[in-house]
Structures are given as C-alpha cells and as structure tokens.
Amino acid sequence: MGGVLIGLLAAAGCFAVIALMAISIYNNLVSRRNEYKNSFAKVDVQLKRRYDLIPNLVESVKGAMAHERQTLDAVIQARNTAFAVSQKAADNPGDPDAMKKVGEAEAVLRGSMGRMFALAEAYPDLKANQNMLQLQGELGETENRIAMARQDFNDKVTLYNTSRETFPAIAFAGMMGFTTASLFEIDNPEERQNVRVKF
C-alpha cells in the first residue's frame, strides 16, 4: 500500500516537472515567434519609409533643377529683349517711347540677374547638384536601413528556429503547433544578377 502511494507520488512529481518544463518552453517559443513577427513589421516600416520618402526627394530635386534652368532662361530672355529694344532705340535716337522701353527692359534684366545671383549665393557650391548628392546619400542610407532591418528579421527567425529545433524544446514544439519560420529570400532569381551600369 505504502509502495503504491510512493509510486503514485513519484509519477505525479515527474508529470508536474514535465508540465512545468513544457509551459516554460511554450512561453519562450511564443515570445520568440512574436519577436520575429515584430522584426518583419520593422522591415515593412523601412520599406514604407522608402516608398514615402524617395519620390518626394526626387520631386524636390526635379524642382531644384527646373528652378535653376528657369532662372537662367529668364536672364537670357530678358537679355535678348533688352538687346532688341536697345537696337531699336539706336536706330531711332530721340524717340522717347523707345528710350522708355529700353529702361523697362533693363529693369527686367536686372531683376532676373538679381535672382540668378541670389541662387548662386544661396548655394555657393552648387544648386541642383547639392540636391542630387543628398538624394544619392539618402538612397544609400535608405537601402542600408532596409538591409539592416532584414538582418534583424533573419536573426530573430534564426533564434526562434534554433529554440524550437534544439533539446529540450524539440520534444514539444511540433505538438504545440510551432512551425519553422522562413528567412529572407529573393523571390526573383534575376535580382541576384549583377547590375550593369550603362550610360
């Protein structure tokens, strides 16, 4: 009788230990799974950042280029007008109307030149180029951020997979419904090929 009781107690003790171990393994795997899911979301955050940021940067660079060209165009046009008007005035000296037009054309020319100087002074090194350099830098940094987020995702997936595939968790993980998680992989094999730079 006493022997049976001791046997039952021992069995209950063993069961309790195994149950506690299974619970701790379950909890550990749950947090690891949520960690890699969170890391996946972080990759998405970086992709979204790229999607939102780069088109706007490109637009601003386009704007800077257009502004630079327009300012220069304005100078050339104003100069052409001033030249034509002064030619007319030279043919017809004494015509007060022609002289007045020369004055007006010169005022427009001075105005456009002022803007040109302002542009050159605001960006002593360069204008649109500065913007483009910044765009290039941001493109590189954005891709670095994405690469790093993907590395983090891979790391968390590996931690999870290793946890579920090693002892003692390997004995329980399958039963508990923890399946293998996949690492980052390029879907389209062409994207693995080298990029040929061609101008």
Next chain:
Amino acid sequence: MAITWLYSGLGTAFALVALYFWVRALRLRRLLQDLPTSKTRGVFIGLVELKGTAEIEAPLTSYLAETVCVQYSWNVSEHWQRIVTYTETDKDGNTTTKTRIESGWISVASGGDASLFYLQDDTGTILIRPNGANIEGASVFSQNVTMLSPLYYGKGPGGSIPDSTGQRMFTETAIPLHAPIFIIGRARQREDIVAPEIAASPDAPLYLISTRTEEQVANGHGWIIWLTGFLILSLPGGGWAIDRNQQGTMLPADYLPAGWFMLGSLDMILLAWLYQVFNSMTELRNRVRQAESLVDIELKRRNDLIPELVRVVEAARAHEADVNLELAHLRAEASAEQLSGITGDVRAIAEAYPNLKANEIFLKLQQELADTEQRIAMARDYRNDTVTYANTRTERFPEGLIAWLAGLKQKSLLVTDGIERAAVKVNLAD
C-alpha cells in the same frame, strides 16, 4: 555498522554540478570554433565574432598602474592571520587544548571604469558597449606591499581589518588603448546612425571582451572540459569508496564495484555529449541558412540601389549639359554686344556661376558601387566560412553521425565561373 551513502550521494551531487559546467564549456568551445570572424564593415545584426584593437577618442587612465586604457578594474586585498584556540575530547574522555593558525585575504577596496569604445580592424571601426560584458582584461598591476609602502594608504583605504598583518595586495586589470582584443557578442542597430554596435543582450550565449586570443579562450574551455570530465568520472565512485572504507579495512578487490559508478558517470557524459552536439549542430545549420540569406540581402540591396543611383547620375549629367549650354550662350552674346553697363553684369554672372559638379555625383556612384560590392563579398566570405565549419563538422568522427540527425548537410562553397577569374581589362574607349 550500517552502510552509509553520505559520500556517494555528495560525490554524485558534485558530479552533476561538474556536468553542468562540462556541457557549458563544450557548448562555448564549439561556438567559438564554429563562428567565423567578421570584419567590422561586414558586421550584421546577430551573433558575431570580431578581432581588432581597442580604440577611443578620450581614453581613461587606470587607477593603480595609470595605464591609458578603455576599461580597468582594480582591487585591494588585506592579509589577516589569527591563532585559534580550541579544545578536543578524545575517546578516553581526556580534554586537550590545541591551537591552530588561520589566515586569509579580504578585499578591502575595489573599483573600475569602462567607457564606450571602438574596435578597429583593417576595414573600419565598430562601437562597443562594454556594459554587461564578461571582460577579460590584461593584468597591468600586481604588487604585494607592507605598511611602509606609500602605496599602502596612498591608494588603499585608511584603517585596518581585525587581525591585519599589515600586508596588502594591489591588483589591476585593464584593456589598454590599442591593445588587440577578441570579442564575441550580439550586434544590434545603433540608435543615432545607420550602423551596427555590439552590446549586451539576453539572447547572447556569451558576451566576451577579451585581451586573450581566440585560441587561448578556446583552450581555456578545453581545460574546463578535461577537468570537469575527470571530476564527473571520479567523484561518485570515489564517494562510494570512502563510504565503504569507513566500514573498516577492505581488500582491494572489494573496491571493484566502484567501476559501476564510473560506468554510470561515463553514461552521463555520453548523454550530455549527444545532447550538446545535437544542439550545437542544429544551431550551426541555422546559422548557415542565416549566412546564405545574408548574401541575398546584400544582392537585393544592390539590385534596388544601383539602378536608382545611375538614374540620378544620368539626370545630373543632362542637367549639367543644359545649364552649360545656356551659360555658353550668355557668355558668347555678352562679349558680342555693346549693351551699356549691363554687359559687364551679364558677363559677371557667366563667369561667377559656380562650376557644375556632376563629377561629384559620379564619384559618389563609384564609391557606392565599390562599397556595395565589398558588402556582398563580405557576406559571401562569411557564408563560405560558416559552410566550411559545418562541412568539417559533418566529416568528423563520431560527431558526423549526429550531423545527420541534426539535418546538417554538406554544402558547396560559392566559387566564381571560370570567366570571372580572369583579370579584368579596363576598356575606356567606347
């Protein structure tokens, strides 16, 4: 006299503790052997191993040796000695008074400091946060002094401990500036800039910053494996022999059953070995996969980045051509015409207009191309290193048999096609 199991039980308990340290040392040694050394530029998020020198902008000065360093830790111990008197009653009931001398060292003061520093290798630097790391500094100071030494109270605390002999031991370890160091730890993303850093993490099996070499660290674990292995084998059987011995003198042949205890110990070691080798190989298999994916990440980065940069360069080139054309017009016409006053100003614009520097944008593209290819090369190197370690494991005996259980398979290394091996001819003529 009844059979006692006291020493057998104690021996087995200590053997189990030794087994824990045996498994742990086995795990760490295998990790050290299976983890390739990364370059600082090739560090990825995860567990990495690095070798380089300790560098810092504003170095610390250690307390005792006054060494220029990035981390130091010092300790002062004081020696004590006392005579203890005790009484002993022998089996006849006679009481005798005896004395014995006890002595020892007590730590009376300690301290240290560690600051964020950089590990530098031939490709660059990476930030190291030593907080929470197991730091193995080099010994930079060790002196045993008496009260006569100015050091005694100069750098040690005032007063003395009970039974002090007036002897103090001053020791200090440090990671000196520019010292070669070996690090195993987890890299994570820095918060200030887009770069990785090494910091403590609960997921890391170890975070080690050592002035020892990788080989010395691995050998240290090797010694622990041998030592604890010996303890596991000898303690249970030895305990049993002591138990039996207390029951009276026995013939040498009576100790033979101790062999059964050793056999039991051997079984424990074998089981623990199977357990740890299986786990280590599973971990290695997953690290191989991670390394393969790392190459994909870098290829994807190239695929996404380079075409965009090329487009920027193209746009810059077109824009430069446009603006230069207009400036040339302006210059030519300015010198041809005789417009009063204004001519000078127009010419001034044409001359003062800053040089367009599409050049810089080209340079940036070249830089990024080289950087991208280096990142890919480092990822491939890392992948090949990991695969090589895994292949070696699968080919070794007897662990190769467990590799099959753990799903660790032979993989081929990434090598180039024949044509890519030839030297590249630079052809600038179009």
